[in-house]
Amino acid sequence: MSSHRITARTPGVFYRRPSPDAEPYVGDGAAVSEGDTIGLIEVMKTYREVKADTTGTVSQWFVENEDEVTIGQDLVELDT
């Protein structure tokens, strides 16, 4: 089994949930498919969805909800 890291395409604030009271897009250990939304990045008052660019299982998060992120920063690792 190999691993793959999804990175931030834009700087901003990372959210794991669609809204503060909602469930996370992706739970720990969950299976995700390519194209699934795994989080949001707020950049200049707009929200951009972060999509999984491969299929796999969440093995590790590198960021917490509401963390500030930079371009290229690792967000999450998938076992593929």
Add this chain to the structure above:
Amino acid sequence: MSISTVLVANRGEIALRIVRACRELGLRSVAVYSDADAEAAHVRHADDAVHIGKSSASKSYLDAEAVLAAARSSGADAVHPGYGFLSERASFARAVADAGLVWVGPPADVIERMGDKAAARAVAAGAGVPVVPGSDELADSDAAVAAAAEIGYPVLVKAAAGGGGRGIRPAASDEELRRVVVEARREAASAFGSDAVYLERALPRPKHIEVQVVADGQGGVVHCFERDCSLQRRRQKVLEEAPAPGLDEGVRRAMCDAAVALAREVGYVGAGTVEFLLDTDSGEFFFIEMNTRIQVEHPVTELVTGLDLVALQLRVADGEPLPLAQDDIECRGVALEFRVNAEDPDDDFLPTPGEVTALELPGGPGVRVDTAIAAGDVIPPFYDSMVAKLAVWGPDRAAALARGRRALAEYRVEGIPTTIPLHRRLLDDPTVVAGTHDITFLEGFAM
């Protein structure tokens, strides 16, 4: 003045604008800043600065407790909120007053009333100011359909607690309205903390005209004429102008009088903006909302009246009566303001935070630039994309347009795309040159 130190509860160009007004009035200014803004111009230019939190707005400039603590620790005796952030949060205005500090703005209860769309419409009606035909708050979809039958389609579904163009959805039929009301209530609940919505008739192709008012809370209320802010994209203003081109003199007088009457009715204090939609065919105008703060586009009013609106805010907040009467205020020439946003007009206006590697600002006669960005600065991703305002003045509209073209040609920003090319295009567009653009114009404008 009896106040001596002003806490500037904002960032960017408006924080710098307030710091400058304080300096000219002999007041000490205290900036607040987030992690991302430690080196920012508003911090460098203020007399003092207090760190209030992490970079994200909710953990810094929107953190009322942190801002209040900064005011207390820095010895400030007044708080100027600028626009955006906490400026229209009644609970913050109340907390500032309760802490024994001067709030540079209207009283909390005025912010509250004008911030609630339904209550604001009631104030307008009380002042004899026409409002867009609409409904009260709606209990459910059936109530909405019944209200729409009275108002007539197309309608807009609006969140009572919305603002800044957010929380507004159109509907053209009973079927669509039923669906939109459900969505709008859900969205309003999460975005504004209240699911209250109401209907308004959608006007076909109106102009957005707003009137600047200033009141001293001692019986003095004046208007400073109007601005045409019809060039909007996704309900965000892009280019503003004073006075409104082509506006009938009788209509202008009626709108300005209506704004003053409304400010009197609500017991307004400070600088505020009364926004109207104008049906240019009939000359009918309708109140839409009042912004209870300084406005982004205040420079165009300053350029045509010669007033310093931020200084007036501070003087009125300090308890001074207005230093001028209505007849002392004249509108001279024409001013245009171009909002320079860190957005890529060639890529669906996607935000473009990043480093400004080189910067050359326009200058010369009749040119004013309000910005807190210098060459080498990094525009952070955490805040609004508007990073500068270029304003120009000319003795007449043709001269202002020519000056705008000249200044935009001089303006050079490298490192990030901005909306400057959009403005260059707009000033060559026949509709904009004629001044006949309505609020739908820019949505259909192709880059």
